[in-house]
Amino acid sequence: MSAPTLDTVPRAAWSVGEIRDLVTSEARKTFSTSPWWALLIPAVLLAGSLAVAEAKEEYLAMSQALALDFASVFALLFGVVCATGEYRHNTVVTSYLNAARRTKLGVAKMVFAALVGAGYGLVAVAAGFGGLWLSKVPFGGELSWVLAVSAGGVVAFALWAVIGVGLGMLLRSQGFGVLAAVLYLLLVEPLLIFGGSYTQVTDKITDYLPGMATRYILGGLSGGEQFGGGFGVAHAWWLMLLVVVAYAVVAMLVGIVAARRRDLT
Numbered sequence: 001m002s003a004p005t006l007d008t009v010p011r012a013a014w015s016v017g018e019i020r021d022l023v024t025s026e027a028r029k030t031f032s033t034s035p036w037w038a039l040l041i042p043a044v045l046l047a048g049s050l051a052v053a054e055a056k057e058e059y060l061a062m063s064q065a066l067a068l069d070f071a072s073v074f075a076l077l078f079g080v081v082c083a084t085g086e087y088r089h090n091t092v093v094t095s096y097l098n099a100a101r102r103t104k105l106g107v108a109k110m111v112f113a114a115l116v117g118a119g120y121g122l123v124a125v126a127a128g129f130g131g132l133w134l135s136k137v138p139f140g141g142e143l144s145w146v147l148a149v150s151a152g153g154v155v156a157f158a159l160w161a162v163i164g165v166g167l168g169m170l171l172r173s174q175g176f177g178v179l180a181a182v183l184y185l186l187l188v189e190p191l192l193i194f195g196g197s198y199t200q201v202t203d204k205i206t207d208y209l210p211g212m213a214t215r216y217i218l219g220g221l222s223g224g225e226q227f228g229g230g231f232g233v234a235h236a237w238w239l240m241l242l243v244v245v246a247y248a249v250v251a252m253l254v255g256i257v258a259a260r261r262r263d264l265t
Contacts, residue, residue, distance in 0.1 A: 014104065022108030023115075026082070029091075030112070035081045040120060043074035047124040051131025060137060061145035064128045065218035068153035071124045072214060075117040075157040076181050079164020082113045083255065084174035106256040110165045117161025121154035128153075148221040152237065156214050159248045163210065166251025170258045185211055207235060210247045216240035 030036050050067040086092035095105055128150070132139070139146065164181065171177040189211045196206035206212060220237025 018104065019108055019111065022105060023112045025095075026108055026112040029085070030082060030116070033085070035085070036078060036116065039074045039078050039081070040123060043071045043120055043124050044127040046074075047071040048127035048131040048134075051128040052135045053131075055132050055135030055137045057137050058140070058142065060132055060139060060142045061149050061222035062219070063132065064125075064146050064149045064153075065215075065222040067128045067131065068121070068124055068149065068156070069215055069218055071127075072121075072153070072157050072160050073182070073185055075120045075160040076164040076167075076185070077178055078116060078120065079113045079161040079166075080168040080177040080181055081164075081174060082116070082161075083109055083165040083168025084172060084177050087172045088174050102259045103256050106165075106169060106252070106259055109169075110162045110252050110255075113161040113165045114158040117158040118154050120161070121157030124157065125150040125153055145222055149218055152217050152221045152241070155241070156217055156244065159244050160214070162248040163251040166248075166253075166255035169255030172262075208243050210244060213240040213243040213247075217244065 047067040047070075050070055051063050054063040054066050056063065086095055129146075132146070164177075167181060168174070168177045171180060189206075189209050192209060193206045193212060207216070216235050217237045217240045220235070220240065
């Protein structure tokens with residue numbers, strides 16, 4: 001009898017239990033390798049060091065927002081590595097055979113990445129709190145705002161991890177995917193924002209870029225009543241959260257469509 005192929009495996013109906021099993025499989029594969037903690041360490045160090053360096057009285061929430069904003073790039077990179085690791089180690093065909101449908105495996109990867117991204121966010125939040133505590137600047141009445149920023153940061157980390165998975169599934173190459181993510185955040189988006197600052201119409205568009213939207217989420221949650229609700233942030237934090245959610249959904253759909261249409265051999 002010939003071995004089963006992706007075309008001959010029965011397409012079972014979707015079930016929560018199957019997705020849970022696929023997510024568990026992703027966890028076993030990921031936590032048996034080093035990239036997940038190799039990316040977590042710099043995220044923690046960056047969040048803690050920025051929090052302690054930027055801590056100022058009555059600006060602690062904004063310091064936490066800045067720390068989480070910069071550290072969230074590692075959630076994006078984790079998502080890319082999570083998606084491209086299968087291609088790098090040539091285990092993707094076996095994984096798809098186990099999942100029966102490529103879409104199921106893609107969804108499982110994104111659910112798992114979101115959970116790990118949220119975990120990254122929680123650890124980064126703790127590092128940020130540690131940095132603020134080391135600064136010896138009293139929290140005063142800002143604790144509630146720091147907590148609000150921290151909650152928003154955890155959600156942002158999870159969404160960035162999903163975006164990373166979509167990018168990784170689209171590009172497949174781990175090196176290219178990581179390079180594309182870093183270049184976009186450090187070069188492309190800043191250049192678009194810089195160019196947009198000279199034209200009013202373009203400036204309004206660049207506010208909705210994913211990195212800028214994340215800053216508006218965290219910035220909008222960081223201001224108390226004395227700052228008008230967010231240090232002069234131009235857009236409501238919940239609106240920018242919906243924007244980043246939309247980016248994550250689009251990344252998920254694009255990644256899954258690319259995976260379904262691409263020949264694995």
